[in-house]
Amino acid sequence: MTAADWIAADWGTSKLRLWAMAGDGSVLAARSAASGMGGLSPEAFEPALLALADDLLAPGRATEVVICGMAGARQGWIEAPYAPLPWRPAAAGATTAPSTDPRLSVRILPGLCQDDPPDVLRGEETQIAGFLAETPDFEGLICLPGTHTKWVRVAAGAVTAFRTAMTGEAFALFAERSVLRHAMDEGWDESHFRAAVAQAANRPERVATDLFTIRARALLDPAPPGAARARLSGLFLGLELAATRGMWVGQSVTVLGSADLTARYVSALDTQGAAARPVDGTRLTLTGLCAARDGLRAAG
Amino acid sequence: MTAADWIAADWGTSKLRLWAMAGDGSVLAARSAASGMGGLSPEAFEPALLALADDLLAPGRATEVVICGMAGARQGWIEAPYAPLPWRPAAAGATTAPSTDPRLSVRILPGLCQDDPPDVLRGEETQIAGFLAETPDFEGLICLPGTHTKWVRVAAGAVTAFRTAMTGEAFALFAERSVLRHAMDEGWDESHFRAAVAQAANRPERVATDLFTIRARALLDPAPPGAARARLSGLFLGLELAATRGMWVGQSVTVLGSADLTARYVSALDTQGAAARPVDGTRLTLTGLCAARDGLRAAG
Numbered sequence: 001m002t003a004a005d006w007i008a009a010d011w012g013t014s015k016l017r018l019w020a021m022a023g024d025g026s027v028l029a030a031r032s033a034a035s036g037m038g039g040l041s042p043e044a045f046e047p048a049l050l051a052l053a054d055d056l057l058a059p060g061r062a063t064e065v066v067i068c069g070m071a072g073a074r075q076g077w078i079e080a081p082y083a084p085l086p087w088r089p090a091a092a093g094a095t096t097a098p099s100t101d102p103r104l105s106v107r108i109l110p111g112l113c114q115d116d117p118p119d120v121l122r123g124e125e126t127q128i129a130g131f132l133a134e135t136p137d138f139e140g141l142i143c144l145p146g147t148h149t150k151w152v153r154v155a156a157g158a159v160t161a162f163r164t165a166m167t168g169e170a171f172a173l174f175a176e177r178s179v180l181r182h183a184m185d186e187g188w189d190e191s192h193f194r195a196a197v198a199q200a201a202n203r204p205e206r207v208a209t210d211l212f213t214i215r216a217r218a219l220l221d222p223a224p225p226g227a228a229r230a231r232l233s234g235l236f237l238g239l240e241l242a243a244t245r246g247m248w249v250g251q252s253v254t255v256l257g258s259a260d261l262t263a264r265y266v267s268a269l270d271t272q273g274a275a276a277r278p279v280d281g282t283r284l285t286l287t288g289l290c291a292a293r294d295g296l297r298a299a300g
Numbered sequence: 301m302t303a304a305d306w307i308a309a310d311w312g313t314s315k316l317r318l319w320a321m322a323g324d325g326s327v328l329a330a331r332s333a334a335s336g337m338g339g340l341s342p343e344a345f346e347p348a349l350l351a352l353a354d355d356l357l358a359p360g361r362a363t364e365v366v367i368c369g370m371a372g373a374r375q376g377w378i379e380a381p382y383a384p385l386p387w388r389p390a391a392a393g394a395t396t397a398p399s400t401d402p403r404l405s406v407r408i409l410p411g412l413c414q415d416d417p418p419d420v421l422r423g424e425e426t427q428i429a430g431f432l433a434e435t436p437d438f439e440g441l442i443c444l445p446g447t448h449t450k451w452v453r454v455a456a457g458a459v460t461a462f463r464t465a466m467t468g469e470a471f472a473l474f475a476e477r478s479v480l481r482h483a484m485d486e487g488w489d490e491s492h493f494r495a496a497v498a499q500a501a502n503r504p505e506r507v508a509t510d511l512f513t514i515r516a517r518a519l520l521d522p523a524p525p526g527a528a529r530a531r532l533s534g535l536f537l538g539l540e541l542a543a544t545r546g547m548w549v550g551q552s553v554t555v556l557g558s559a560d561l562t563a564r565y566v567s568a569l570d571t572q573g574a575a576a577r578p579v580d581g582t583r584l585t586l587t588g589l590c591a592a593r594d595g596l597r598a599a600g
Contacts, residue, residue, distance in 0.1 A: 242505035
């Protein structure tokens with residue numbers, strides 16, 4: 001294996017992904033491992049990185065490793081303190097992570113924090129930096145769907161505000177662990193999804209009882225396959241749209257993420273008459289890590 | 301052990317409780333076991349009952365056993381079909397459960413179902429029957445807090461409508477299994493609870509983002525001990541009050557249950573200016589089972 005010029009890494013709660021970069025900016029190798037931050041004590045990060053990257057490191061010099069994501073959380077490798085708003089990608093600093101192998105020089109990028117209302121994100125800032133590197137003049141609202149979906153406002157090249165909804169996590173908890181799991185099958189009924197989104201977005205005050213209706217309906221008057229799962233997803237997504245209405249109303253929303261999740265959010269926003277544009281977010285993390293590394297080098 | 305005249309049983313998802321009754325209506329013995337419906341296949345119910353009650357059964361005759369709760373669910377001992385609304389306790393029928401031991405004669409009481417909006421309950425109908433046996437002239441709204449809280453309207457001696465909120469289950473899932481578990485401690489801050497109830501009851505459309513604020517606050521500006529747990533409980537309870545507002549507004553609510561749960565609901569309703577009266581619900585299930593058995597005997 002050719003040694004990497006430097007290494008970019010996205011170190012999340014459940015997964016470590018890394019890219020070995022050549023001096024000309026091309027990708028020599030892309031790898032991933034299940035050694036997510038969630039299962040590691042601070043001293044386990046360096047061995048986990050070496051397990052995946054040892055043959056990518058040149059002997060006799062320190063290879064630069066730039067990391068974004070939960071590795072910088074308080075329970076991660078080392079805390080990379082949150083950067084405040086407004087935040088411009090180019091101005092990002094980084095926190096040096098302790099390592100003993102002389103072939104490593106590791107820095108972790110900060111997440112973002114907002115004072116009022118209190119909110120935090122970590123990892124998504126690098127996807128946003130990647131998007132802004134490709135679209136420097138962008139102004140508006142970015143939605144990044146996921147376990148915790150982020151709604152991020154960008155103005156004059158800076159993140160100025162954001163909000164988090166736990167929609168993906170709530171859906172998984174209710175679908176897999178609540179009494180509603182008995183009503184779930186593997187299908188997906190888009191019309192039930194859209195009806196539930198609209199119902200919760202327009203009548204969020206009813207969601208607490210609408211949830212159990214999914215169970216009662218399955219017992220009394222079985223719905224078509226895929227209806228229960230779609231309704232559950234739709235209720236939580238509609239509640240999220242109700243909470244973020246002040247951000248997206250009257251806007252065209254840019255939805256960054258995987259194809260399936262962005263399609264779901266575009267459909268949900270469409271029930272509210274809101275325009276949305278899906279953007280494939282998979283490559284943006286690497287673009288953002290490259291931009292962050294350029295920024296770090298420019299800053300010396 | 302003296303043989304029972306008959307046996308009353310409350311067979312829930314996680315627990316079996318039974319009472320051996322004497323001919324004069326007194327309780328000879330009260331017992332419980334962890335053999336809840338959730339862990340039993342249909343053929344395992346009779347052995348589970350015998351394991352707890354064998355020495356209470358007279359030889360040479362069939363002892364009557366009257367059961368309420370999830371043992372009558374589709375996945376239980378045998379399905380005891382739901383009774384429709386309006387429902388009067390005295391008119392309750394029962395479903396005979398199959399048993400092979402000649403010392404057993406087992407009947408399971410029905411749950412209740414509502415067509416529109418679709419809803420079901422199973423077990424609470426017997427607590428309500430017990431309450432109405434003690435308070436025959438009661439008219440109004442009963443709240444039965446629990447894993448799934450039930451709000452039940454009673455008029456002219458009959459249950460006329462009800463709604464279910466999954467508040468207890470939602471709280472447990474988020475407190476124990478979501479990212480918010482990192483913010484939880486064992487304390488309880490009542491002022492944070494009341495503030496969160498009011499916030500969600502008055503602004504239910506914000507709950508989707510207010511939930512993650514609990515996590516962000518813990519990271520950025522740690523709240524006093526007990527605040528995070530109380531806020532999480534308060535948000536879900538406030539969302540429940542928003543969903544049930546049409547039932548409780550302008551009413552005095554009778555809250556049936558354990559002392560800690562009824563106190564929490566009384567406090568929550570108080571934030572909305574609603575009067576509520578706690579009633580110790582622990583004995584009402586047995587009272588209801590006795591009333592149901594009287595009804596079954598009167599019906600032949």
